[in-house]
Amino acid sequence: MAGILSGLKGLGLEELEKRELYEEEEKTKEIPIRKAEPKRVIVEEKDLIYDKSFSCPVCDHKFTSKVMKTGKTRLVSADLDCRPVYEGIESSKYDVAQCPGCGYAAMVPYFRPLLKTQIELVQENICDHIKMEISEGEIYSYEDMITRYRVALACAIVKHAKDSEKAYICLHFAWLLRGYVQKLEEEGHLTAEKEKRLKGQETECLQKALEGLINARQKESLPICGMDQISLDYMIAAVAYETEKDNIAAKMVSEILVSSIANSRMKDKARDLKQLILERHKK
Ligand SMILES: [Zn+2]
Structure with a gap:
Protein backbone atom coordinates (compact mmCIF):
# COMPACT_ATOMS: atom_id res chain seq x y z
CA MET A 1 0.00 0.00 0.00
CA ALA A 2 1.61 3.20 -1.12
CA GLY A 3 0.46 6.58 0.04
CA ILE A 4 -0.27 7.29 3.60
CA LEU A 5 2.16 4.67 4.84
CA SER A 6 5.02 5.66 2.59
CA GLY A 7 7.80 7.05 4.65
CA LEU A 8 7.75 4.24 7.15
CA LYS A 9 10.83 2.93 5.43
CA GLY A 10 12.71 5.91 6.76
CA LEU A 11 11.71 4.90 10.27
CA GLY A 12 13.11 1.46 9.86
CA LEU A 13 9.63 0.06 9.33
CA GLU A 14 10.05 -0.80 5.70
CA GLU A 15 8.03 -3.98 5.89
CA LEU A 16 5.03 -2.12 7.16
CA GLU A 17 4.83 0.23 4.21
CA LYS A 18 3.34 -2.53 2.16
CA ARG A 19 0.77 -3.63 4.60
CA GLU A 20 -2.93 -3.05 4.26
CA LEU A 21 -4.46 -0.74 6.82
CA TYR A 22 -7.47 -2.84 7.47
CA GLU A 23 -7.16 -6.48 8.06
CA GLU A 24 -9.15 -8.70 5.88
CA GLU A 25 -11.01 -11.31 7.76
CA GLU A 26 -9.35 -14.61 7.42
CA LYS A 27 -11.31 -16.70 5.06
CA THR A 28 -12.34 -19.72 6.98
CA LYS A 29 -13.35 -22.88 5.37
CA GLU A 30 -17.05 -23.31 5.63
CA ILE A 31 -17.66 -25.83 8.27
CA PRO A 32 -21.24 -26.94 8.50
CA ILE A 33 -22.55 -25.82 11.83
CA ARG A 34 -24.10 -28.62 13.73
CA LYS A 35 -27.06 -27.28 15.55
CA ALA A 36 -26.81 -28.15 19.17
CA GLU A 37 -29.64 -30.26 20.42
CA PRO A 38 -31.78 -28.07 22.62
CA LYS A 39 -30.70 -29.03 26.07
CA ARG A 40 -33.63 -30.17 28.16
CA VAL A 41 -32.84 -28.81 31.57
CA ILE A 42 -34.65 -30.73 34.22
CA VAL A 43 -35.84 -28.24 36.77
CA GLU A 44 -35.59 -29.73 40.20
CA GLU A 45 -37.86 -28.55 42.98
CA LYS A 46 -34.99 -28.47 45.50
CA ASP A 47 -33.18 -25.89 43.36
CA LEU A 48 -36.19 -23.58 43.32
CA ILE A 49 -36.44 -23.14 47.10
CA TYR A 50 -34.26 -21.70 49.85
CA ASP A 51 -34.16 -21.56 53.63
CA LYS A 52 -35.64 -18.30 54.84
CA SER A 53 -35.09 -17.15 58.42
CA PHE A 54 -38.10 -16.60 60.66
CA SER A 55 -38.57 -15.52 64.25
CA CYS A 56 -41.62 -17.00 65.94
CA PRO A 57 -43.97 -14.29 67.26
CA VAL A 58 -45.28 -16.74 69.87
CA CYS A 59 -42.15 -18.32 71.41
CA ASP A 60 -39.33 -16.18 69.92
CA HIS A 61 -37.68 -19.28 68.47
CA LYS A 62 -35.48 -18.58 65.45
CA PHE A 63 -35.82 -21.08 62.65
CA THR A 64 -35.74 -21.46 58.88
CA SER A 65 -38.53 -22.54 56.58
CA LYS A 66 -38.32 -23.33 52.91
CA VAL A 67 -39.77 -20.74 50.54
CA MET A 68 -39.81 -20.47 46.78
CA LYS A 69 -37.15 -18.46 44.94
CA THR A 70 -39.36 -16.15 42.94
CA GLY A 71 -36.62 -15.05 40.56
CA LYS A 72 -35.71 -18.58 39.48
CA THR A 73 -39.13 -19.98 38.66
CA ARG A 74 -40.83 -20.02 35.28
CA LEU A 75 -44.55 -19.34 35.21
CA VAL A 76 -46.23 -21.74 32.81
CA SER A 77 -49.86 -20.73 33.18
CA ALA A 78 -52.44 -19.55 35.67
CA ASP A 79 -55.76 -21.09 36.64
CA LEU A 80 -59.04 -19.19 36.49
CA ASP A 81 -58.63 -18.18 40.14
CA CYS A 82 -55.08 -16.96 39.47
CA ARG A 83 -53.33 -20.04 40.92
CA PRO A 84 -49.89 -19.80 39.37
CA VAL A 85 -48.56 -22.94 37.70
CA TYR A 86 -44.77 -23.00 37.72
CA GLU A 87 -42.39 -25.36 36.02
CA GLY A 88 -41.08 -27.94 38.48
CA ILE A 89 -42.72 -26.62 41.63
CA GLU A 90 -46.11 -26.21 43.29
CA SER A 91 -45.70 -22.82 44.90
CA SER A 92 -48.47 -23.28 47.46
CA LYS A 93 -46.34 -25.99 49.15
CA TYR A 94 -44.01 -23.21 50.29
CA ASP A 95 -46.52 -20.62 51.41
CA VAL A 96 -46.88 -21.67 55.07
CA ALA A 97 -44.20 -21.44 57.74
CA GLN A 98 -44.42 -23.38 60.98
CA CYS A 99 -42.35 -22.90 64.12
CA PRO A 100 -40.66 -26.17 65.18
CA GLY A 101 -40.44 -24.81 68.71
CA CYS A 102 -44.12 -24.32 69.51
CA GLY A 103 -46.07 -25.42 66.41
CA TYR A 104 -47.42 -21.97 65.48
CA ALA A 105 -48.11 -21.78 61.74
CA ALA A 106 -49.06 -18.91 59.44
CA MET A 107 -48.87 -17.98 55.79
CA VAL A 108 -45.46 -16.49 54.99
CA PRO A 109 -46.73 -12.91 54.35
CA TYR A 110 -48.68 -13.07 57.63
CA PHE A 111 -45.83 -14.47 59.72
CA ARG A 112 -45.38 -11.30 61.76
CA PRO A 113 -45.73 -9.95 65.31
CA LEU A 114 -48.95 -10.68 67.18
CA LEU A 115 -50.78 -8.88 69.98
CA LYS A 116 -50.09 -10.14 73.51
CA THR A 117 -53.63 -11.49 73.74
CA GLN A 118 -53.22 -13.37 70.47
CA ILE A 119 -49.94 -14.94 71.68
CA GLU A 120 -51.68 -16.16 74.83
CA LEU A 121 -54.55 -17.59 72.83
CA VAL A 122 -52.20 -19.46 70.50
CA GLN A 123 -50.15 -20.76 73.45
CA GLU A 124 -53.22 -21.97 75.34
CA ASN A 125 -55.08 -23.44 72.41
CA ILE A 126 -52.35 -24.64 70.07
CA CYS A 127 -48.86 -24.84 71.61
CA ASP A 128 -49.91 -26.53 74.87
CA HIS A 129 -51.63 -29.32 72.94
CA ILE A 130 -49.99 -29.81 69.58
CA LYS A 131 -48.08 -33.04 68.98
CA MET A 132 -46.40 -33.14 65.64
CA GLU A 133 -43.03 -33.61 64.07
CA ILE A 134 -42.20 -30.80 61.71
CA SER A 135 -40.44 -32.61 58.94
CA GLU A 136 -37.61 -30.79 57.23
CA GLY A 137 -36.67 -32.87 54.22
CA GLU A 138 -35.01 -31.53 51.09
CA ILE A 139 -38.44 -30.59 49.74
CA TYR A 140 -41.85 -30.49 51.41
CA SER A 141 -44.40 -33.22 50.75
CA TYR A 142 -48.05 -32.56 49.92
CA GLU A 143 -49.25 -34.63 52.87
CA ASP A 144 -47.08 -32.72 55.35
CA MET A 145 -48.23 -29.44 53.88
CA ILE A 146 -51.91 -30.39 54.14
CA THR A 147 -51.31 -30.82 57.86
CA ARG A 148 -49.42 -27.55 58.04
CA TYR A 149 -52.26 -25.66 56.33
CA ARG A 150 -54.69 -27.13 58.82
CA VAL A 151 -52.55 -25.90 61.73
CA ALA A 152 -52.34 -22.45 60.10
CA LEU A 153 -56.15 -22.40 59.90
CA ALA A 154 -56.43 -23.48 63.52
CA CYS A 155 -54.00 -20.73 64.57
CA ALA A 156 -55.98 -18.18 62.52
CA ILE A 157 -59.18 -19.22 64.30
CA VAL A 158 -57.76 -19.01 67.82
CA LYS A 159 -55.90 -15.73 67.30
CA HIS A 160 -59.05 -14.17 65.77
CA ALA A 161 -57.32 -13.34 62.51
CA LYS A 162 -59.06 -11.07 60.03
CA ASP A 163 -61.34 -12.74 57.51
CA SER A 164 -58.91 -11.80 54.75
CA GLU A 165 -56.11 -13.81 56.37
CA LYS A 166 -58.38 -16.83 56.80
CA ALA A 167 -59.55 -16.51 53.19
CA TYR A 168 -55.94 -16.28 52.03
CA ILE A 169 -55.11 -19.55 53.81
CA CYS A 170 -58.19 -21.25 52.34
CA LEU A 171 -57.43 -20.09 48.82
CA HIS A 172 -53.83 -21.29 48.89
CA PHE A 173 -54.92 -24.51 50.61
CA ALA A 174 -57.33 -25.12 47.71
CA TRP A 175 -54.43 -24.53 45.29
CA LEU A 176 -52.29 -27.04 47.17
CA LEU A 177 -55.00 -29.69 46.97
CA ARG A 178 -55.53 -29.02 43.26
CA GLY A 179 -51.79 -29.31 42.66
CA TYR A 180 -51.72 -32.56 44.61
CA VAL A 181 -54.48 -34.10 42.48
CA GLN A 182 -52.64 -33.06 39.30
CA LYS A 183 -49.37 -34.50 40.59
CA LEU A 184 -50.98 -37.84 41.53
CA GLU A 185 -52.69 -37.94 38.15
CA GLU A 186 -49.40 -37.34 36.31
CA GLU A 187 -47.74 -40.10 38.28
CA GLY A 188 -50.64 -42.49 37.76
CA HIS A 189 -51.31 -42.70 41.50
CA LEU A 190 -54.69 -41.02 41.65
CA THR A 191 -57.27 -43.44 42.95
CA ALA A 192 -60.99 -42.68 42.71
CA GLU A 193 -61.17 -42.49 46.49
CA LYS A 194 -58.27 -40.05 46.75
CA GLU A 195 -59.64 -37.88 43.96
CA LYS A 196 -63.04 -37.67 45.60
CA ARG A 197 -61.55 -36.82 49.00
CA LEU A 198 -59.05 -34.23 47.75
CA LYS A 199 -61.49 -32.56 45.34
CA GLY A 200 -64.11 -32.43 48.08
CA GLN A 201 -61.59 -30.71 50.35
CA GLU A 202 -60.61 -28.30 47.60
CA THR A 203 -64.25 -27.30 47.06
CA GLU A 204 -64.68 -26.77 50.78
CA CYS A 205 -61.56 -24.57 50.89
CA LEU A 206 -62.82 -22.54 47.92
CA GLN A 207 -66.24 -22.08 49.55
CA LYS A 208 -64.57 -20.86 52.73
CA ALA A 209 -62.23 -18.61 50.75
CA LEU A 210 -65.23 -17.08 48.97
CA GLU A 211 -67.03 -16.43 52.24
CA GLY A 212 -63.94 -14.77 53.74
CA LEU A 213 -63.24 -12.64 50.67
CA ILE A 214 -66.82 -11.37 50.58
CA ASN A 215 -66.70 -10.55 54.30
CA ALA A 216 -63.34 -8.84 53.93
CA ARG A 217 -64.63 -6.78 50.98
CA GLN A 218 -67.40 -5.45 53.22
CA LYS A 219 -65.41 -4.92 56.42
CA GLU A 220 -61.74 -4.40 55.63
CA SER A 221 -59.74 -1.76 53.86
CA LEU A 222 -57.69 -2.37 50.74
CA PRO A 223 -55.40 -3.99 49.83
CA ILE A 224 -57.07 -7.27 50.82
CA CYS A 225 -54.81 -10.37 50.58
CA GLY A 226 -52.46 -8.13 48.61
CA MET A 227 -55.18 -7.31 46.06
ZN1 LIG B 1 -42.81 -20.79 68.18
Whole structure:
Protein backbone atom coordinates (compact mmCIF):
# COMPACT_ATOMS: atom_id res chain seq x y z
CA MET A 1 0.00 0.00 0.00
CA ALA A 2 1.61 3.20 -1.12
CA GLY A 3 0.46 6.58 0.04
CA ILE A 4 -0.27 7.29 3.60
CA LEU A 5 2.16 4.67 4.84
CA SER A 6 5.02 5.66 2.59
CA GLY A 7 7.80 7.05 4.65
CA LEU A 8 7.75 4.24 7.15
CA LYS A 9 10.83 2.93 5.43
CA GLY A 10 12.71 5.91 6.76
CA LEU A 11 11.71 4.90 10.27
CA GLY A 12 13.11 1.46 9.86
CA LEU A 13 9.63 0.06 9.33
CA GLU A 14 10.05 -0.80 5.70
CA GLU A 15 8.03 -3.98 5.89
CA LEU A 16 5.03 -2.12 7.16
CA GLU A 17 4.83 0.23 4.21
CA LYS A 18 3.34 -2.53 2.16
CA ARG A 19 0.77 -3.63 4.60
CA GLU A 20 -2.93 -3.05 4.26
CA LEU A 21 -4.46 -0.74 6.82
CA TYR A 22 -7.47 -2.84 7.47
CA GLU A 23 -7.16 -6.48 8.06
CA GLU A 24 -9.15 -8.70 5.88
CA GLU A 25 -11.01 -11.31 7.76
CA GLU A 26 -9.35 -14.61 7.42
CA LYS A 27 -11.31 -16.70 5.06
CA THR A 28 -12.34 -19.72 6.98
CA LYS A 29 -13.35 -22.88 5.37
CA GLU A 30 -17.05 -23.31 5.63
CA ILE A 31 -17.66 -25.83 8.27
CA PRO A 32 -21.24 -26.94 8.50
CA ILE A 33 -22.55 -25.82 11.83
CA ARG A 34 -24.10 -28.62 13.73
CA LYS A 35 -27.06 -27.28 15.55
CA ALA A 36 -26.81 -28.15 19.17
CA GLU A 37 -29.64 -30.26 20.42
CA PRO A 38 -31.78 -28.07 22.62
CA LYS A 39 -30.70 -29.03 26.07
CA ARG A 40 -33.63 -30.17 28.16
CA VAL A 41 -32.84 -28.81 31.57
CA ILE A 42 -34.65 -30.73 34.22
CA VAL A 43 -35.84 -28.24 36.77
CA GLU A 44 -35.59 -29.73 40.20
CA GLU A 45 -37.86 -28.55 42.98
CA LYS A 46 -34.99 -28.47 45.50
CA ASP A 47 -33.18 -25.89 43.36
CA LEU A 48 -36.19 -23.58 43.32
CA ILE A 49 -36.44 -23.14 47.10
CA TYR A 50 -34.26 -21.70 49.85
CA ASP A 51 -34.16 -21.56 53.63
CA LYS A 52 -35.64 -18.30 54.84
CA SER A 53 -35.09 -17.15 58.42
CA PHE A 54 -38.10 -16.60 60.66
CA SER A 55 -38.57 -15.52 64.25
CA CYS A 56 -41.62 -17.00 65.94
CA PRO A 57 -43.97 -14.29 67.26
CA VAL A 58 -45.28 -16.74 69.87
CA CYS A 59 -42.15 -18.32 71.41
CA ASP A 60 -39.33 -16.18 69.92
CA HIS A 61 -37.68 -19.28 68.47
CA LYS A 62 -35.48 -18.58 65.45
CA PHE A 63 -35.82 -21.08 62.65
CA THR A 64 -35.74 -21.46 58.88
CA SER A 65 -38.53 -22.54 56.58
CA LYS A 66 -38.32 -23.33 52.91
CA VAL A 67 -39.77 -20.74 50.54
CA MET A 68 -39.81 -20.47 46.78
CA LYS A 69 -37.15 -18.46 44.94
CA THR A 70 -39.36 -16.15 42.94
CA GLY A 71 -36.62 -15.05 40.56
CA LYS A 72 -35.71 -18.58 39.48
CA THR A 73 -39.13 -19.98 38.66
CA ARG A 74 -40.83 -20.02 35.28
CA LEU A 75 -44.55 -19.34 35.21
CA VAL A 76 -46.23 -21.74 32.81
CA SER A 77 -49.86 -20.73 33.18
CA ALA A 78 -52.44 -19.55 35.67
CA ASP A 79 -55.76 -21.09 36.64
CA LEU A 80 -59.04 -19.19 36.49
CA ASP A 81 -58.63 -18.18 40.14
CA CYS A 82 -55.08 -16.96 39.47
CA ARG A 83 -53.33 -20.04 40.92
CA PRO A 84 -49.89 -19.80 39.37
CA VAL A 85 -48.56 -22.94 37.70
CA TYR A 86 -44.77 -23.00 37.72
CA GLU A 87 -42.39 -25.36 36.02
CA GLY A 88 -41.08 -27.94 38.48
CA ILE A 89 -42.72 -26.62 41.63
CA GLU A 90 -46.11 -26.21 43.29
CA SER A 91 -45.70 -22.82 44.90
CA SER A 92 -48.47 -23.28 47.46
CA LYS A 93 -46.34 -25.99 49.15
CA TYR A 94 -44.01 -23.21 50.29
CA ASP A 95 -46.52 -20.62 51.41
CA VAL A 96 -46.88 -21.67 55.07
CA ALA A 97 -44.20 -21.44 57.74
CA GLN A 98 -44.42 -23.38 60.98
CA CYS A 99 -42.35 -22.90 64.12
CA PRO A 100 -40.66 -26.17 65.18
CA GLY A 101 -40.44 -24.81 68.71
CA CYS A 102 -44.12 -24.32 69.51
CA GLY A 103 -46.07 -25.42 66.41
CA TYR A 104 -47.42 -21.97 65.48
CA ALA A 105 -48.11 -21.78 61.74
CA ALA A 106 -49.06 -18.91 59.44
CA MET A 107 -48.87 -17.98 55.79
CA VAL A 108 -45.46 -16.49 54.99
CA PRO A 109 -46.73 -12.91 54.35
CA TYR A 110 -48.68 -13.07 57.63
CA PHE A 111 -45.83 -14.47 59.72
CA ARG A 112 -45.38 -11.30 61.76
CA PRO A 113 -45.73 -9.95 65.31
CA LEU A 114 -48.95 -10.68 67.18
CA LEU A 115 -50.78 -8.88 69.98
CA LYS A 116 -50.09 -10.14 73.51
CA THR A 117 -53.63 -11.49 73.74
CA GLN A 118 -53.22 -13.37 70.47
CA ILE A 119 -49.94 -14.94 71.68
CA GLU A 120 -51.68 -16.16 74.83
CA LEU A 121 -54.55 -17.59 72.83
CA VAL A 122 -52.20 -19.46 70.50
CA GLN A 123 -50.15 -20.76 73.45
CA GLU A 124 -53.22 -21.97 75.34
CA ASN A 125 -55.08 -23.44 72.41
CA ILE A 126 -52.35 -24.64 70.07
CA CYS A 127 -48.86 -24.84 71.61
CA ASP A 128 -49.91 -26.53 74.87
CA HIS A 129 -51.63 -29.32 72.94
CA ILE A 130 -49.99 -29.81 69.58
CA LYS A 131 -48.08 -33.04 68.98
CA MET A 132 -46.40 -33.14 65.64
CA GLU A 133 -43.03 -33.61 64.07
CA ILE A 134 -42.20 -30.80 61.71
CA SER A 135 -40.44 -32.61 58.94
CA GLU A 136 -37.61 -30.79 57.23
CA GLY A 137 -36.67 -32.87 54.22
CA GLU A 138 -35.01 -31.53 51.09
CA ILE A 139 -38.44 -30.59 49.74
CA TYR A 140 -41.85 -30.49 51.41
CA SER A 141 -44.40 -33.22 50.75
CA TYR A 142 -48.05 -32.56 49.92
CA GLU A 143 -49.25 -34.63 52.87
CA ASP A 144 -47.08 -32.72 55.35
CA MET A 145 -48.23 -29.44 53.88
CA ILE A 146 -51.91 -30.39 54.14
CA THR A 147 -51.31 -30.82 57.86
CA ARG A 148 -49.42 -27.55 58.04
CA TYR A 149 -52.26 -25.66 56.33
CA ARG A 150 -54.69 -27.13 58.82
CA VAL A 151 -52.55 -25.90 61.73
CA ALA A 152 -52.34 -22.45 60.10
CA LEU A 153 -56.15 -22.40 59.90
CA ALA A 154 -56.43 -23.48 63.52
CA CYS A 155 -54.00 -20.73 64.57
CA ALA A 156 -55.98 -18.18 62.52
CA ILE A 157 -59.18 -19.22 64.30
CA VAL A 158 -57.76 -19.01 67.82
CA LYS A 159 -55.90 -15.73 67.30
CA HIS A 160 -59.05 -14.17 65.77
CA ALA A 161 -57.32 -13.34 62.51
CA LYS A 162 -59.06 -11.07 60.03
CA ASP A 163 -61.34 -12.74 57.51
CA SER A 164 -58.91 -11.80 54.75
CA GLU A 165 -56.11 -13.81 56.37
CA LYS A 166 -58.38 -16.83 56.80
CA ALA A 167 -59.55 -16.51 53.19
CA TYR A 168 -55.94 -16.28 52.03
CA ILE A 169 -55.11 -19.55 53.81
CA CYS A 170 -58.19 -21.25 52.34
CA LEU A 171 -57.43 -20.09 48.82
CA HIS A 172 -53.83 -21.29 48.89
CA PHE A 173 -54.92 -24.51 50.61
CA ALA A 174 -57.33 -25.12 47.71
CA TRP A 175 -54.43 -24.53 45.29
CA LEU A 176 -52.29 -27.04 47.17
CA LEU A 177 -55.00 -29.69 46.97
CA ARG A 178 -55.53 -29.02 43.26
CA GLY A 179 -51.79 -29.31 42.66
CA TYR A 180 -51.72 -32.56 44.61
CA VAL A 181 -54.48 -34.10 42.48
CA GLN A 182 -52.64 -33.06 39.30
CA LYS A 183 -49.37 -34.50 40.59
CA LEU A 184 -50.98 -37.84 41.53
CA GLU A 185 -52.69 -37.94 38.15
CA GLU A 186 -49.40 -37.34 36.31
CA GLU A 187 -47.74 -40.10 38.28
CA GLY A 188 -50.64 -42.49 37.76
CA HIS A 189 -51.31 -42.70 41.50
CA LEU A 190 -54.69 -41.02 41.65
CA THR A 191 -57.27 -43.44 42.95
CA ALA A 192 -60.99 -42.68 42.71
CA GLU A 193 -61.17 -42.49 46.49
CA LYS A 194 -58.27 -40.05 46.75
CA GLU A 195 -59.64 -37.88 43.96
CA LYS A 196 -63.04 -37.67 45.60
CA ARG A 197 -61.55 -36.82 49.00
CA LEU A 198 -59.05 -34.23 47.75
CA LYS A 199 -61.49 -32.56 45.34
CA GLY A 200 -64.11 -32.43 48.08
CA GLN A 201 -61.59 -30.71 50.35
CA GLU A 202 -60.61 -28.30 47.60
CA THR A 203 -64.25 -27.30 47.06
CA GLU A 204 -64.68 -26.77 50.78
CA CYS A 205 -61.56 -24.57 50.89
CA LEU A 206 -62.82 -22.54 47.92
CA GLN A 207 -66.24 -22.08 49.55
CA LYS A 208 -64.57 -20.86 52.73
CA ALA A 209 -62.23 -18.61 50.75
CA LEU A 210 -65.23 -17.08 48.97
CA GLU A 211 -67.03 -16.43 52.24
CA GLY A 212 -63.94 -14.77 53.74
CA LEU A 213 -63.24 -12.64 50.67
CA ILE A 214 -66.82 -11.37 50.58
CA ASN A 215 -66.70 -10.55 54.30
CA ALA A 216 -63.34 -8.84 53.93
CA ARG A 217 -64.63 -6.78 50.98
CA GLN A 218 -67.40 -5.45 53.22
CA LYS A 219 -65.41 -4.92 56.42
CA GLU A 220 -61.74 -4.40 55.63
CA SER A 221 -59.74 -1.76 53.86
CA LEU A 222 -57.69 -2.37 50.74
CA PRO A 223 -55.40 -3.99 49.83
CA ILE A 224 -57.07 -7.27 50.82
CA CYS A 225 -54.81 -10.37 50.58
CA GLY A 226 -52.46 -8.13 48.61
CA MET A 227 -55.18 -7.31 46.06
CA ASP A 228 -56.63 -4.00 44.91
CA GLN A 229 -60.38 -3.53 44.40
CA ILE A 230 -60.57 -4.90 40.87
CA SER A 231 -58.29 -7.89 41.52
CA LEU A 232 -60.35 -8.72 44.60
CA ASP A 233 -63.61 -8.45 42.66
CA TYR A 234 -62.20 -10.69 39.96
CA MET A 235 -61.00 -13.22 42.55
CA ILE A 236 -64.44 -13.29 44.17
CA ALA A 237 -66.03 -13.79 40.73
CA ALA A 238 -63.62 -16.62 39.82
CA VAL A 239 -63.96 -18.48 43.11
CA ALA A 240 -67.74 -18.00 43.02
CA TYR A 241 -67.81 -19.51 39.52
CA GLU A 242 -65.65 -22.45 40.66
CA THR A 243 -68.02 -23.14 43.54
CA GLU A 244 -71.10 -22.75 41.31
CA LYS A 245 -72.29 -19.53 42.88
CA ASP A 246 -72.97 -18.06 39.48
CA ASN A 247 -75.19 -15.24 40.70
CA ILE A 248 -72.28 -13.86 42.77
CA ALA A 249 -69.84 -14.44 39.92
CA ALA A 250 -72.11 -12.64 37.42
CA LYS A 251 -72.61 -9.69 39.77
CA MET A 252 -68.87 -9.19 40.32
CA VAL A 253 -68.12 -9.61 36.61
CA SER A 254 -70.59 -6.88 35.67
CA GLU A 255 -69.11 -4.57 38.31
CA ILE A 256 -65.67 -5.01 36.73
CA LEU A 257 -67.07 -4.45 33.22
CA VAL A 258 -68.66 -1.12 34.12
CA SER A 259 -65.82 0.01 36.38
CA SER A 260 -63.90 3.11 35.37
CA ILE A 261 -60.77 1.97 37.21
CA ALA A 262 -60.50 -1.53 35.72
CA ASN A 263 -57.82 -1.80 33.04
CA SER A 264 -58.39 -3.57 29.74
CA ARG A 265 -56.58 -6.74 30.88
CA MET A 266 -58.95 -7.12 33.84
CA LYS A 267 -61.97 -6.34 31.64
CA ASP A 268 -60.84 -9.06 29.22
CA LYS A 269 -60.53 -11.55 32.06
CA ALA A 270 -64.00 -10.55 33.30
CA ARG A 271 -65.40 -11.00 29.78
CA ASP A 272 -63.88 -14.50 29.55
CA LEU A 273 -65.45 -15.39 32.87
CA LYS A 274 -68.80 -13.97 31.78
CA GLN A 275 -68.62 -16.24 28.75
CA LEU A 276 -67.98 -19.29 30.95
CA ILE A 277 -70.98 -18.41 33.12
CA LEU A 278 -73.19 -18.04 30.04
CA GLU A 279 -71.97 -21.34 28.61
CA ARG A 280 -72.75 -23.18 31.82
CA HIS A 281 -76.29 -21.83 31.73
CA LYS A 282 -76.83 -22.94 28.13
CA LYS A 283 -76.33 -26.55 29.14
ZN1 LIG B 1 -42.81 -20.79 68.18
